Amino acid sequence: xxxxxxxxxxxxxxxxxxxxxxxxxxxxxxxxxxxxxxxxxxxxxxxxxxxxxxxxxxxxxxxxxxxxxxxxxxxxxxxxxxxxxxxxxxxxxxxxxxxxxxxxxxxxxxxxxxxxxxxxxxxxxxxxxxxxxxxxxxxxxxxxxxxxxxxxxxxxxxxxxxxxxxxxxxxxxxxxxxxxxxxxxxxxxxxxxxxxxxxxxxxxxxxxxxxxxxxxxxxxxxxxxxxxxxxxxxxxxxxxxxxxxxxxxxxxxxxxxxxxxxxxxxxxxxxxxxxxxxxxxxxxxxxxxxxxxxxxxxxxxxxxxxxxxxxxxxxxxxxxxx
Amino acid sequence: xxxxxxxxxxxxxxxxxxxxxxxxxxxxxxxxxxxxxxxxxxxxxxxxxxxxxxxxxxxxxxxxxxxxxxxxxxxxxxxxxxxxxxxxxxxxxxxxxxxxxxxxxxxxxxxxxxxxxxxxxxxxxxxxxxxxxxxxxxxxxxxxxxxxxxxxxxxxxxxxxxxxxxxxxxxxxxxxxxxxxxxxxxxxxxxxxxxxxxxxxxxxxxxxxxxxxxxxxxxxxxxxxxxxxxxxxxxxxxxxxxxxxxxxxxxxxxxxxxxxxxxxxxxxxxxxxxxxxxxxxxxxxxxxxxxxxxxxxxxxxxxxxxxxxxxxxxxxxxxxxx
Numbered sequence: 001x002x003x004x005x006x007x008x009x010x011x012x013x014x015x016x017x018x019x020x021x022x023x024x025x026x027x028x029x030x031x032x033x034x035x036x037x038x039x040x041x042x043x044x045x046x047x048x049x050x051x052x053x054x055x056x057x058x059x060x061x062x063x064x065x066x067x068x069x070x071x072x073x074x075x076x077x078x079x080x081x082x083x084x085x086x087x088x089x090x091x092x093x094x095x096x097x098x099x100x101x102x103x104x105x106x107x108x109x110x111x112x113x114x115x116x117x118x119x120x121x122x123x124x125x126x127x128x129x130x131x132x133x134x135x136x137x138x139x140x141x142x143x144x145x146x147x148x149x150x151x152x153x154x155x156x157x158x159x160x161x162x163x164x165x166x167x168x169x170x171x172x173x174x175x176x177x178x179x180x181x182x183x184x185x186x187x188x189x190x191x192x193x194x195x196x197x198x199x200x201x202x203x204x205x206x207x208x209x210x211x212x213x214x215x216x217x218x219x220x221x222x223x224x225x226x227x228x229x230x231x232x233x234x235x236x237x238x239x240x241x242x243x244x245x246x247x248x249x250x251x252x253x254x255x256x257x258x259x260x261x262x263x264x265x266x267x268x269x270x271x272x273x274x275x276x277x278x279x280x281x282x283x284x285x286x287x288x289x290x291x292x293x294x295x296x297x298x299x300x301x302x303x304x305x306x307x308x309x310x311x312x313x314x315x316x317x318x319x320x321x322x
Numbered sequence: 323x324x325x326x327x328x329x330x331x332x333x334x335x336x337x338x339x340x341x342x343x344x345x346x347x348x349x350x351x352x353x354x355x356x357x358x359x360x361x362x363x364x365x366x367x368x369x370x371x372x373x374x375x376x377x378x379x380x381x382x383x384x385x386x387x388x389x390x391x392x393x394x395x396x397x398x399x400x401x402x403x404x405x406x407x408x409x410x411x412x413x414x415x416x417x418x419x420x421x422x423x424x425x426x427x428x429x430x431x432x433x434x435x436x437x438x439x440x441x442x443x444x445x446x447x448x449x450x451x452x453x454x455x456x457x458x459x460x461x462x463x464x465x466x467x468x469x470x471x472x473x474x475x476x477x478x479x480x481x482x483x484x485x486x487x488x489x490x491x492x493x494x495x496x497x498x499x500x501x502x503x504x505x506x507x508x509x510x511x512x513x514x515x516x517x518x519x520x521x522x523x524x525x526x527x528x529x530x531x532x533x534x535x536x537x538x539x540x541x542x543x544x545x546x547x548x549x550x551x552x553x554x555x556x557x558x559x560x561x562x563x564x565x566x567x568x569x570x571x572x573x574x575x576x577x578x579x580x581x582x583x584x585x586x587x588x589x590x591x592x593x594x595x596x597x598x599x600x601x602x603x604x605x606x607x608x609x610x611x612x613x614x615x616x617x618x619x620x621x622x623x624x625x626x627x628x629x630x631x632x633x634x635x636x637x638x639x640x641x642x643x644x
Contacts, residue, residue, distance in 0.1 A: 048598040269635050276370040276600040276631035309598035313591050317639035
């Protein structure tokens, strides 16, 4: 296997320049109530306000924008049932090309419609009988499309790092940064940006209890595969850390905090009632870790990335009253 | 009856200076999805992010801050089951004095607790047998407290106008401004600020269909009292326009749009799913008017005040699934 070029802070800075005027510079929110509950100053980078409702647009656009013009013109593709699908569809539209998104045929109609709404061609598959990775590669090859991976790509990692970069530009030095961990792209990019700007910062990943593949892998010193996670945090469903993201996180992440589904729902309710914002389960995990006391000795100034807000009212109502 | 001094644009500007660093300068949100649905550029002043979760803090603080020191030291009071209760409680705390808030004994426990949480003394009454206005005045007199009215006071009106002032400072000229109408304080202050800055601007009030006292009063040319409104928009429950607010609105408001409870719920769902923000029913009425096509010939650049976000998850869940 060829060694991938390491992602550098300069790559994150270049991604930020590329995303200027295309991605939204999302607000940093604060709450006196939250600060007094946690006993710290907390700064929330509200990526639920990002285009497509989640940070994923940053990475997808940063990767697609760097394709050679002839490859870009042939179109891009992704396999995803989540936020990366819409992110890739919108990146294609912004770059004047086409996207084909492979989604499970039983994905929520709202997600299928939203992806198609960005102008992408949606191809469905049966997730019980078909292998989406094989299908995705076959589709890409047949049509000459370039696959944009959801996390395991240097340009995707660099793009995701721009959220932490913006946060730290606005807050100045922080003692700790809390980031949700799924495939590990967001935290890898965040850790590269944060530790370059402030070498002493503690970078803490947050996983759902059932999806602790990165925590286990860090403890084992190698990528571990766990049973498919059963958690409400559907953005953190990967069962194994990424090939490219894991070594970065091994080097730069201090620790992983785990949160239960019940703690995630409590954080979503807090975000709704006190912060007046909508967070999807994965986007609420860092807030859950703080509110549930899962961060040991919380330092004075803490940043967190609220990574997304894509949840419909029916599912939200079911979760908060469940 | 003595003629009240008219509220001027200078009063709003002075209120803004007074609120600097005390009230939050709330963000102005935009959404490409909303713009394309409405066929206009829409700018949302997100007062759900204001302290206490609604614009009410602006007016309460602006009024209390201008009391002579000896009167302020004796304490302030309010009768309210809604956002004005918390606003007055917080204004007292910020100004280093005490507040007594008269609330119905069957008010939601969360609202009683939140008001007490700001350090206020909460006095409850039976709203079926007792008259809150008489009780409020008796309590104030007995204890030497100054009552801060929820809307019918020049300093309250001037304070509420600062939200529109901030909005217009950020957006530049707008063709129309949509504002919820309850007692009329927010729209009176908004209209004073908006028409001073941009004389051609159309100021449109939005009322729930069942609470159309201001629309009827404007049509009648005099304050009309309607049956107690039955609407989910509890912030717009007054059954008659204010004595001071009505003449201002008669002079400066172009028209009133009405929205149904179902249209309000649709707007709350849109705010949740697309804008990722929480709006209480009253706070969603201008958005509802736009989405339901209740604003005739919407002009090119439209501002609206999303006035508050105080709703708990249980009530939200019941409304969106009802």
